[in-house]
Amino acid sequence: MLCYPEQFTIADDETPLEELKTPEIFSCNNPFNNSWLLNQPEKQIKSTETSDLFVTNDFTDEVLQVVDKDDFTPSMSFSPADSSSDGLPSPSTLPSEPPSLETTLAHAIEPKKLAEWMVEDYVSHKRRRPYLQEFLRLLLDKPHYLDHASYININKGIFKLHKPQEIATLWQNVKGRYTVRNMTYDKMARALRLYYKSGIMTPVNGRYTFQFGPQSGFNTSWIPKLNAHKSLTYSTNHPISNAK
């Protein structure tokens, strides 16, 4: 069965098409690591919420403005030959061996792309890369990633990964942790299953389907941003039998 029969229409989403690309690959041991971002002045942090974990979507735009003022020149460009439409290597072309340094650098993410994934730790008030659960929250909050993952029951926090391998690769890049092997959906899913015991995730039937658990803060300390997106319409051509 196809993974993503769902179709979405976002009536007033003015995001231009060129912005709808998945951030490129980067590595923590390359020149484009987050040291640049972490060295930005503290005034860029806007803490306006008191939830246990404040995902800092709100300061992203401000950070990006500063990036632009610093005359940052993107080093990457895309062409149709770059395999998938989102700029990431397709699962079938992912190497089984660790990428060479040249490969890693060639796919380095831009700091301005990394900015949209940074979160502010509520304890230390420092910006850091997200945990896996936070990464998924951010991913699901971004309308331009609806083709990667989306809620299938937004009130219960049930979501489905439509492009699991692409998300796993993106997760590896956002996490920025040096690992010898590439991240796979299988390994990312194992990490998600570890959340079951702590209640951050709740087991739910369905292929590539997960549910935020009570300890994730879903619908208590935070709600999906798309829940407030009144112009979002959702339809499906096929029944999602596993949705509760």
Next chain:
DNA sequence: CCAACCTTTCCTGCTT
């Protein structure tokens, strides 16, 4: 250096 935390990696067995 150490310990805690959060994965990452590998694996076996089961299910779809």
Next chain:
DNA sequence: AAAGCAGGAAAGGTTG
């Protein structure tokens, strides 16, 4: 048969 799911076990990377 292949792929995904569940979860044990151990190891790794980061951070304070």
